[in-house]
Every structure is written in C-alpha cells, then in structure tokens.
Amino acid sequence: MSEKGETAMKILYATSEAVPFCKTGGLADVSGSLPAAIAAEGAQMAVVLPLYRRIRDQFGSQLEYLCYDYVNLAWRRSYCGLFRLVRDKVTYYFLDNEQYFNRGNLYGYMDDGERFGFFSRAVVRMLPHMAFWPDVIHCNDWQSALIPIYLKDDGVREERYRAVRTVMTIHNIEYQGRFGPEVTGDLFGLDSGWVNDGTIMMDGDVNLLKGAILCADAVTAVSPSYAEELKYAYFAHGMESVMRRCAYKLSGVLNGIDMKRYDPAADPLIAKNYTAADLSGKAADKAELQRLMGLREEPDTPILAVVSRLVAHKGLDLIREVFHDIMELPVQLVVLGQGDEKFEEFFSWAQGQYPGRMAVRLGYDEALAMNIYAGADLFLMPSRSEPCGLSQMIAMRYGTVPIVRETGGLKDTVHPYEAWRDAGNGFTFAAYNSGDMLFVIRQAVGLYWDYPDHFHRLRLRCMEGDFSWRRSAGEYLRIYSGITGKPRVKPAGEDPESRIGEEALGKPAVQEESAQPAEPALQEGTAQLAEPAHPEKPLAAALVERVTEQVRTEKPALKAPEDTKPAEKKTAKRKGSADKKETSADKADK
Known part of the structure; x- marks a missing residue:
C-alpha cells in the first residue's frame, strides 16, 4: 500500500x-x-x-x-x-x-x-x-x-x-x-x-x-x-x-527484451564476453562464428546475418531476388532458420555457389543463434510485416547493426543512420522492394569498410539502446489505470517524473541551433566535403552518394590522413575478392 x-x-x-x-x-x-x-x-x-x-x-x-x-x-x-x-x-x-x-x-x-x-x-x-x-x-x-x-x-x-x-x-x-x-x-x-x-x-x-x-x-x-x-x-x-x-x-505498446538474458558481457553461450567499452571479445566471437559456419577466417570482412523463420512475410523473397548482387559486395552471409521448403532449398543451393563466403544452417539452435548475434557485424530483417520483432533488438544489444524495412516494431526501434550528423542506430528502407533493400545494404557495407570510426560509433549507439521492459510496463500500468479508474501505486523510491525518453531507443535527439558542436572526429571527416552554411541535405546526399558509388566501383573513399594505409589494404583485399567472385560467377553461368 x-x-x-x-x-x-x-x-x-x-x-x-x-x-x-x-x-x-x-x-x-x-x-x-x-x-x-x-x-x-x-x-x-x-x-x-x-x-x-x-x-x-x-x-x-x-x-x-x-x-x-x-x-x-x-x-x-x-x-x-x-x-x-x-x-x-x-x-x-x-x-x-x-x-x-x-x-x-x-x-x-x-x-x-x-x-x-x-x-x-x-x-x-x-x-x-x-x-x-x-x-x-x-x-x-x-x-x-x-x-x-x-x-x-x-x-x-x-x-x-x-x-x-x-x-x-x-x-x-x-x-x-x-x-x-x-x-x-x-x-x-x-x-x-x-x-x-x-x-x-x-x-x-x-x-x-x-x-x-x-x-x-x-x-x-x-x-x-x-x-x-x-x-x-x-x-x-x-x-x-x-x-x-x-x-x-x-x-x-512496444515490446522489450530481457536485458539480463541478452547481455554480451555475461552471456554463457558466446565464445567470449565483451562490453561497449571493450569490444575485443566481439572480434573473437566473429572468428568463432566464421569457424563454426565454415567461412573464410577474414577478420576485416563484414558478416551479414539472417536469423529468422524462413517464410514469405519475413522478406526472404527480396533476398532471393538480389542474392547475387549482395554476394558481389565484400561481405560474408550467414543464415539460420527453418520454414517453407522453397526457401530452405534456395539457401541450401546458394551455399554451394559461394563456398567460404555464404553459410546456412536449417533448423534452430539457440547457442548458434547467440553466436551469430555476437559475431556478425550487420543483421538483415527485410520483413513484409513485423508486429514488433525481437531479433533486431537482440542484435543491437550485441553491437550488430540492423538493416530493416520500416514496418511495425522495426520502424519503432531502428532509426536510420544520418551521416551528416552521425546519428541513428541502423539502416532502413520503406518500400517493399529488393532494389531499395540492396541500396541500404550497400550503404551499410560501405560505411563499414570506408568510415570505420563512424561505423564504430554506430555500433556503440546500438549497444547503448534501452530495450528493457520497464518502459512497456509503465505503458501497461497507465492502460490498466485508465480502464479501472484506480491510480498507479508506484514502488517506494521511484521518481514520479522519471521517464525514458526516445534516446533510450537509439532515436536521435534533434539538435537545436544552440547545441554543442559535433565531436571533432565527425567534423574532420565531413569538413573535406566543403558544404555551404546549411549542410544538412547536401552533406547527407553527398555522403550517401560517395559511399554507394565507392562500393560499386571499388575505389578508395575519402579518408582522414591517418586512415590512408589501412584503407588501401582493405580496398586491395576487396578488389581481389570481387575479381575472384566474378570469375566463379562467369563459370557458373557457363
């Protein structure tokens, strides 16, 4: 009482x-x-x-x-x-x-x-x-x-x-x-x-x-x-x-996840635990995932993951339509799930087309699922409909950046990356269209390769999101109070004015004109584009265009001086992978 x-x-x-x-x-x-x-x-x-x-x-x-x-x-x-x-x-x-x-x-x-x-x-x-x-x-x-x-x-x-x-x-x-x-x-x-x-x-x-x-x-x-x-x-x-x-x-009322159960710092199912302050364990989990799935052990190559029921409304037909285009990118693909026979057969066939770069496991394995969440870099959910979705929240909890279609709970939890102000917690597309999905996948892969500092900050924003049930519990208590006429009795010590804001979900807070300037790393990375006094739209468009074009042409992106050498190494590696892929694809077509 x-x-x-x-x-x-x-x-x-x-x-x-x-x-x-x-x-x-x-x-x-x-x-x-x-x-x-x-x-x-x-x-x-x-x-x-x-x-x-x-x-x-x-x-x-x-x-x-x-x-x-x-x-x-x-x-x-x-x-x-x-x-x-x-x-x-x-x-x-x-x-x-x-x-x-x-x-x-x-x-x-x-x-x-x-x-x-x-x-x-x-x-x-x-x-x-x-x-x-x-x-x-x-x-x-x-x-x-x-x-x-x-x-x-x-x-x-x-x-x-x-x-x-x-x-x-x-x-x-x-x-x-x-x-x-x-x-x-x-x-x-x-x-x-x-x-x-x-x-x-x-x-x-x-x-x-x-x-x-x-x-x-x-x-x-x-x-x-x-x-x-x-x-x-x-x-x-x-x-x-x-x-x-x-x-x-x-x-x-948005669902949440069990923040204690899904905690990369304490999860017993993953190879090595890690935190946002020390992500070295995630690199070890990536290496373990590549070993488990039979992928090439390439620490710098991003892993794109799908953990899903293999059914139509999960958007798997979009993946099937542009599958070869996805595999032309410098990326590895992992799929875990079971469902409709047509999708199971497709992914089984696809695995044979790209040995060492694509792997599928049919069925569901909780331990393997957690290793995928921990070891992957990007997580794909192109659902036609998704009432809430838990996978995107689990992925973000483990520092795996989501790529989702803007529907249902995916729209409410994943907010699009905005290059011009280094905000957002994932990549999104609105139309149920394979071309639009491929475009944002290219953006995500391009950001990973060419702007590692920006991708790192994006990963941290994912991990810092609050997807706990406390917010949902408060909403339901307000509903219960509304239909019963009984006031909510708050537990002792709770601040009645305390509320969890939109930033807890990773939704960027709109910066006011009087806000502090962006952090130096972002200013340095974008100053080279020489934008006018009001850079919002031009800068966003320029950065998207450069990232997308760079993925398509395999040319090095604009970098700060200290990143030049690593970028050259990665670009050379990517070009080699792409050349090999084109050769094997030509053989397959013949």
Missing part, C-alpha cells in the same frame, strides 16, 4: 506460453518478461497458463498443488487442477487437465479450439481459488480470446464478474481462432445470440479474436506502428474494419 492507503492494482496475465516454462515463439518471451517488469513497478501480478506435459516434466517438483474443481464447457464437466509456483515477485498458476494438455506439443491438434476454450473457461471459473480477485485480466492472442467473452456472459448472472476489466493484446493478427458457426454452443457453450448479433462472427466463421476485441475494455498491439497498420487491409488479414471500429481503445 502507498502512504495514502492506496492498494496496488491486481493483474492476472493469461497466456498459452511463457519462458522459462514453455515456448514456441515470441509470445513466450513477452509472457516471461513483461509480468515481472509490471510487478517491479508496483502491481500485484499473477500469470495463468495450461499445465503442459513439458512443464510437468521439467518443473513438476517445484509446483505447489492448491486444489481442484470442475469446469463446465457446454455439455462437458471436466476436472481442473490448480498448481502454483512463485518467482521474481510473480505468482504463476497452472491449470491441469490431462485430456487437453498432457501432450507432446503446445499447439497443432485438431481439437485446439476445444482445448483453449476449456483453458479460457477455466481461467474465469477458477478465479475464486486464486490468491486475489483481479482488477484486470490481460489476455493474449486467440488462445485466451474467450476470456473477455465469458466474463461478459457470466456477468449477466453473477455481479462479481462485472467489475473485472480486460485487456486484449494482439501479437500477430494473422492467427484469429476461426471455427465454423455450428460449434458455438456445442464447443464453447455460448448462446446463439453471440452469433446472431455478429459479435463473434466474421466472414461466415466464428472468430474468437474479433469477439475479444469487441468485448475487451482495452486492446493493444505490440508496437505503436503495428497498431496503426492494423487499420489497413494490407496488414489486418480481413480485420481492418473491426480495428478501425475499436480505434478508440487501441494502443500500441
């Missing part, structure tokens, strides 16, 4: 997966980090998820059995056990039913609708057995989308449910929980009125996500840009009219 006697808000976070208990994707990372961050900000926090077999096998000895009850779902009356585990000031509840959850995988079964219908129904009916009655139930994706609907349905008969507010977070609107209308009563136990009035109907199907969006008191998307994109057909997968209708309660 606060000094004024205010009690902390009570939040129940409902999710189908959470780290460290179970994981198939990014939802688990969010569910494993956000609740603890919200609890640290002063809320009473609990998480509820199914008791899957893998959780029982790994954490069974740590679980505390509380009680059991029976949950009615349509004509079924099923056992539900309640288990508990407390960690990081968060209480985790696990709902047990072996018929539904004692299986090898989390999803992918023909009765997934019934399984998560039971989960949602059990969350509502088991509330009296939990430690507190929540002010807010925070739901995530379609697997928990029935909770706001059941609360409305039960609230007609039981007053205690009417005070519970709900938040629905959309992690990926492509997955909506769609079923035939005939299952409404038999599968979910809902009256036909929910179908007849259109609340849960969409294009002839029962659509659980639509029903949750309409019934929830607040709706959030996992980044501000994604929240805006969901109002348009290109991104909304048929739900744009619903999102525009509910725009008044829609917010975009």
Whole structure:
C-alpha cells in the first residue's frame, strides 16, 4: 500500500506460453518478461497458463498443488487442477487437465479450439481459488480470446464478474481462432445470440479474436506502428474494419527484451564476453562464428546475418531476388532458420555457389543463434510485416547493426543512420522492394569498410539502446489505470517524473541551433566535403552518394590522413575478392 492507503492494482496475465516454462515463439518471451517488469513497478501480478506435459516434466517438483474443481464447457464437466509456483515477485498458476494438455506439443491438434476454450473457461471459473480477485485480466492472442467473452456472459448472472476489466493484446493478427458457426454452443457453450448479433462472427466463421476485441475494455498491439497498420487491409488479414471500429481503445505498446538474458558481457553461450567499452571479445566471437559456419577466417570482412523463420512475410523473397548482387559486395552471409521448403532449398543451393563466403544452417539452435548475434557485424530483417520483432533488438544489444524495412516494431526501434550528423542506430528502407533493400545494404557495407570510426560509433549507439521492459510496463500500468479508474501505486523510491525518453531507443535527439558542436572526429571527416552554411541535405546526399558509388566501383573513399594505409589494404583485399567472385560467377553461368 502507498502512504495514502492506496492498494496496488491486481493483474492476472493469461497466456498459452511463457519462458522459462514453455515456448514456441515470441509470445513466450513477452509472457516471461513483461509480468515481472509490471510487478517491479508496483502491481500485484499473477500469470495463468495450461499445465503442459513439458512443464510437468521439467518443473513438476517445484509446483505447489492448491486444489481442484470442475469446469463446465457446454455439455462437458471436466476436472481442473490448480498448481502454483512463485518467482521474481510473480505468482504463476497452472491449470491441469490431462485430456487437453498432457501432450507432446503446445499447439497443432485438431481439437485446439476445444482445448483453449476449456483453458479460457477455466481461467474465469477458477478465479475464486486464486490468491486475489483481479482488477484486470490481460489476455493474449486467440488462445485466451474467450476470456473477455465469458466474463461478459457470466456477468449477466453473477455481479462479481462485472467489475473485472480486460485487456486484449494482439501479437500477430494473422492467427484469429476461426471455427465454423455450428460449434458455438456445442464447443464453447455460448448462446446463439453471440452469433446472431455478429459479435463473434466474421466472414461466415466464428472468430474468437474479433469477439475479444469487441468485448475487451482495452486492446493493444505490440508496437505503436503495428497498431496503426492494423487499420489497413494490407496488414489486418480481413480485420481492418473491426480495428478501425475499436480505434478508440487501441494502443500500441512496444515490446522489450530481457536485458539480463541478452547481455554480451555475461552471456554463457558466446565464445567470449565483451562490453561497449571493450569490444575485443566481439572480434573473437566473429572468428568463432566464421569457424563454426565454415567461412573464410577474414577478420576485416563484414558478416551479414539472417536469423529468422524462413517464410514469405519475413522478406526472404527480396533476398532471393538480389542474392547475387549482395554476394558481389565484400561481405560474408550467414543464415539460420527453418520454414517453407522453397526457401530452405534456395539457401541450401546458394551455399554451394559461394563456398567460404555464404553459410546456412536449417533448423534452430539457440547457442548458434547467440553466436551469430555476437559475431556478425550487420543483421538483415527485410520483413513484409513485423508486429514488433525481437531479433533486431537482440542484435543491437550485441553491437550488430540492423538493416530493416520500416514496418511495425522495426520502424519503432531502428532509426536510420544520418551521416551528416552521425546519428541513428541502423539502416532502413520503406518500400517493399529488393532494389531499395540492396541500396541500404550497400550503404551499410560501405560505411563499414570506408568510415570505420563512424561505423564504430554506430555500433556503440546500438549497444547503448534501452530495450528493457520497464518502459512497456509503465505503458501497461497507465492502460490498466485508465480502464479501472484506480491510480498507479508506484514502488517506494521511484521518481514520479522519471521517464525514458526516445534516446533510450537509439532515436536521435534533434539538435537545436544552440547545441554543442559535433565531436571533432565527425567534423574532420565531413569538413573535406566543403558544404555551404546549411549542410544538412547536401552533406547527407553527398555522403550517401560517395559511399554507394565507392562500393560499386571499388575505389578508395575519402579518408582522414591517418586512415590512408589501412584503407588501401582493405580496398586491395576487396578488389581481389570481387575479381575472384566474378570469375566463379562467369563459370557458373557457363
């Protein structure tokens, strides 16, 4: 309680997966980090998820059995056990039913609708057995989308449910929980009125996500840009009219990453730890990555990395279109992932075309992924759509400069490099176009080779970005406060005026006319261009033109005197690599 006697808000976070208990994707990372961050900000926090077999096998000895009850779902009356585990000031509840959850995988079964219908129904009916009655139930994706609907349905008969507010977070609107209308009563136990009035109907199907969006008191998307994109057909997968209708309660809250888990200074999975103050370990990690992937051990050649599901919306078709153009650059390419057969076959074939310069590993290996984040110099994410994205934030945390398309959370976290004032934390392109992507890749590679001091400062800005969950937790607490009318109770010692500014994300602060002059190294590097009194646009255009042209022609870039000799060595090496590449390409064409 606060000094004024205010009690902390009570939040129940409902999710189908959470780290460290179970994981198939990014939802688990969010569910494993956000609740603890919200609890640290002063809320009473609990998480509820199914008791899957893998959780029982790994954490069974740590679980505390509380009680059991029976949950009615349509004509079924099923056992539900309640288990508990407390960690990081968060209480985790696990709902047990072996018929539904004692299986090898989390999803992918023909009765997934019934399984998560039971989960949602059990969350509502088991509330009296939990430690507190929540002010807010925070739901995530379609697997928990029935909770706001059941609360409305039960609230007609039981007053205690009417005070519970709900938040629905959309992690990926492509997955909506769609079923035939005939299952409404038999599968979910809902009256036909929910179908007849259109609340849960969409294009002839029962659509659980639509029903949750309409019934929830607040709706959030996992980044501000994604929240805006969901109002348009290109991104909304048929739900744009619903999102525009509910725009008044829609917010975009940017996800974060676990800054302790993803820390190059302490990560046990990488070859050598390092910090922004001492990057010598990153050079060692680069050498180890080249060894692991069978690449030429060339410490000066930049490594461009892709760690991704190999599916179309990740922009892999753009890479395929200009693949040979990318490989004409003085760069090595590393790909880790699995997915669509056509992309797996393409990258497997591509590896054979450029031995020693391109390597692919199909599948997912956490240790190898971390070695890639630590050892690479550039990280490519040309996604067609990306609700938030965690990979670009992890890459920046490890000093690997991102190259991304401006969509969703990529747009919110990566801000374009601006040569004229040495600002930004990555390289971006707007149009979904392979030519535009290739242009910024050339810029990035050119900056690496020809302006190493500028690239070094860019790398440091990436590492200094704050992608912690504290910012997101504060946003969610404001949303909870708005829908409950209860003030946020701040933890003791917190400065009520403290806020994390845009610079924490690496977004450059706009310099005012009275600002201090740029640091000497930048002035020296740009003074040679002899720009007029207002150099912003001319200097930016000149620097981009010079970097791009230099990559294409393989001519040395304009350098400060002390960098001349190293630049000559690198340029000679690059030219030799390019000559070899052209020869092998000619042979391949013949």
